[in-house]
Amino acid sequence: MPNPHDHPTALKDLQDSIYREKVLRARAMTTEERISAVLEQSELQFGMMLAGAMARLGTDDKNLGWQEVRKGLDRLDRVREHGLYSKTKPAA
Secondary structure (H helix, E strand, O other): OOOHHHOOOHHHHHHHHHHHHHHHHHHHOOHHHHHHHHHHHHHHHHHHHHHHHHHHHOOOOHHHHHHHHHHHHHHHHHHHHOOOOOOOOOOO
């Protein structure tokens, strides 16, 4: 039996299908559901940032972890403010 992933466009087709499903699911959501989903994702992301900071510091102290997260966010702000970060791709 041939492996479906051996087909040259199989991965792209799968990615397109997943994206399409996400878009359709989002379109079916109410405004309240969308806001709830965004807040849930934000909470998850901040939790991951905290866990990563605590792991880098080798600590179980959440206060130290949050201080490290804040330092990282401040550093990103400074990079953006100095024009060293851009959302657009550089010209080829």
